[in-house]
Amino acid sequence: MxxxxxxxxxxxxxxxxxxxxxxxxxxxxxxxxxxxxxxxxxxxxxxxxxxxxGRVSEERAFLSARPCGPAQDAGAGDCLRTIRGTVQTAESVRSGRTTVFRVRLRPPVPAPADRPVDLDSAALSDLKPGDEVAVTAWRDLVVAVRHGSASERMGGLPDxxxxxxxxxxxxxxxxxxxxxxxxxxxxxxxxxxxxxxxxxxxxxxxxxxxxxxxxxxxxxxxxxxxxxxxxxxxxxxxxxxxxxxxxxxxxxxxxxxxxxxxxxxxxxxxxxxxxxxxxxxxxx
Structure with a gap:
């Protein structure tokens, strides 16, 4: 060796x-x-x-938006539109790991109120079919939902x-x-x-x-x-x-x-x- x-x-x-x-x-x-x-x-x-x-520009446009006037075309521009409708269904559903209160309006209603709206707060948890609601919309986004004196602002908005x-x-x-x-x-x-x-x-x-x-x-x-x-x-x-x-x-x-x-x-x-x-x- x-x-x-x-x-x-x-x-x-x-x-x-x-x-x-x-x-x-x-x-x-x-x-x-x-x-x-x-x-x-x-x-x-x-x-x-x-x-x-682009996000900052969108945020500025959203924050400067005002309610649409009677002479404005509610289907165009960056003004805040008010869409009135009647609740068709209102129920608690699972969305991922959380439970949300999902509301659908009776057609026909213009976009974006024709899509289901998920609410998180308890302010509108007593909604039921047949109730009248007012949906505030900006472009193709739902901004808020109001029923009587109760309202909820959506999350994830441009601001x-x-x-x-x-x-x-x-x-x-x-x-x-x-x-x-x-x-x-x-x-x-x-x-x-x-x-x-x-x-x-x-x-x-x-x-x-x-x-x-x-x-x-x-x-x-x-x-x-x-x-x-x-x-x-x-x-x-x-x-x-x-x-x-x-x-x-x-x-x-x-x-x-x-x-x-x-x-x-x-x-x-x-x-x-x-x-x-x-x-x-x-x-x-």
Whole structure:
């Protein structure tokens, strides 16, 4: 048996070099996959952000809409139309994981009141077939439903969309930045390990952190849309997200490491420091 190849002995230089090469190759492949993921996320963020000008314009048109006058064509323009009708059916139905109160009007009624209307509040829960209601509509959207003194405004109207959409784009952008940071760190750790130099461990990224990356920008968008309109709400969403994302990312890179710095086992143990020479006898 040749020296250096028996059981319990250290691997030869050739074997260690081959393992280092394989480790670096795996690191580069992982980094390439993370970089492609980042590019995909940036593409999603860009595609979503491109819809913002149209959303903001629609929001402004909706907020500036006024009730249609008697001389206006109620079927055209951006005025708020009032459509009166009679309830044909009113019942609680399952919609996804929630229960809604669905109302249908007796035909013929103009669009969009000819479609089922899902109500959420208890204000109109006593509606029954034969009741007269007034539906407020803008373009092809139902804005509100009124019966007597009770009314309900629909959710998801144009004045509630721009800022949450901006939050969605920012969530994708934040995730793309994290993927690029992970790609850089993967290659850097592998190269330092191959050189038998200490490196900082990776930051563990699991489901809770992924939920934070998504939830913070979207929540900032919802909050901003509730207190501001148009580009002001979009800018407020970006500022709030930045105030959370930048410190959170920096703190995770500084303190949320998975273990203590150590060389990669593939590269072999780091060389032990040379022992210090023993101190001689004190001079006379």
């Amino acid at each position: 040749r020296a250096g190849t028996g059981p319990g002995t250290d691997e030869g230089p050739t074997v260690r070099k081959a393992r280092k090469v394989r480790s670096l190759r795996r690191a580069w492949l992982s980094a390439a996959a993370l970089a492609l993921l980042a590019l995909g996320l940036l593409g999603v963020a860009g595609a979503v952000a491109r819809t913002l000008p 509630e969309r721009a800022a949450p959409i901006a939050g969605t784009a920012l969530a994708a952008g934040w995730a793309a930045v994290l993927a690029l940071v992970a790609a850089f760190g993967t290659v850097r750790r592998a190269r330092r390990a191959a050189a038998r130099r200490p490196f900082t461990p990776r930051v563990r990224f699991g489901l809770p952190k992924a939920l934070v990356v998504v939830a913070v920008p979207v929540a900032a968008g919802i909050l901003s849309g509730a207190v501001r309109d148009g580009w002001t709400a979009v800018a407020m969403t970006a500022v709030l997200t930045t105030f959370v994302a930048v410190p959170a990312t920096a703190l995770a890179l500084l303190w949320d490491r998975d273990g203590s710095p150590a060389p990669d086992p593939v590269a072999g143990p780091a060389p032990e420091p040379a022992p210090e020479p023993a101190a001689g006898p004190p001079a006379d």
